[in-house]
Amino acid sequence: MKWLIVLAVVSFAAGAKIKCMVGTKETECADGITKCSGPLFKEYTGIVDAKVTYACNKCAGETKGKTCEECTGSATAACNKAKEVGVDFSCYKYSYNDTAKAFAAAANATVCKRLKATAISCNMPKVNATKTTYTSTSGCGNCTKSDTHCETCTKDKCNKKSSAIRVAVLLAPLLAVFFNLL
Ligand SMILES: *[C@@H]1O[C@H](CO)[C@@H](O)[C@H](O)[C@H]1NC(C)=O
Ligand SMILES: *[C@@H]1O[C@H](CO)[C@@H](O)[C@H](O)[C@H]1NC(C)=O
């Protein structure tokens, strides 16, 4: 009797239809479908292609890992639910000026996207960085391991050294001298 129940449960599980989000609705998929898919979220960039939909079955064509991601389906809950995101933040993008042979920050900051548990991170070129030692194209997120002249900071719009700070840095020793003279 016990074995019959186990067999029954196993065969039920094997034949059970999975659920996936289809658009914004949790939906039972057709027989034989084992995967759900949805738009790929890239840390700091956000959803790569908003045209990719939440659906039953695998990613279309060659889109897996590029604009789409898959998960293994379950009969109890959709595995492709929209991910919870954190509050957007901004960072400054840097471009290399071939004349000045140096990086310059953009006038305006760029919006960076993140998942709920991801901390704010902006990156910027260190002194003497070149196009090969600093390769970030957005200023959002961590430095890559191979970028030797890259540093990060962890506040909104923190990756631009303001002239106020530079003045303060220059003035500090002068002030120290001044107060020592008193
Ligand atoms: C690049 O640097 C040169 C020299 O400092 C400057 O005159 C020029 O405006 C800069 N170009 C850009 C695109 O910012
Ligand atoms: C920066 O933002 C200001 C104000 O929103 C806008 O007028 C200006 O065109 C922007 N500059 C660039 C380079 O995008």
Ligand SMILES: *[C@@H]1O[C@H](CO)[C@@H](O)[C@H](O)[C@H]1NC(C)=O
């Ligand atoms: C940057 O380059 C200049 C000129 O080559 C050099 O004198 C200076 O030490 C370098 N600074 C750093 C922090 O590497």
Ligand SMILES: *[C@@H]1O[C@H](CO)[C@@H](O)[C@H](O)[C@H]1NC(C)=O
């Ligand atoms: C960025 O770097 C920080 C500090 O090393 C690390 O804690 C964090 O997990 C990194 N974030 C991502 C998304 O890799």
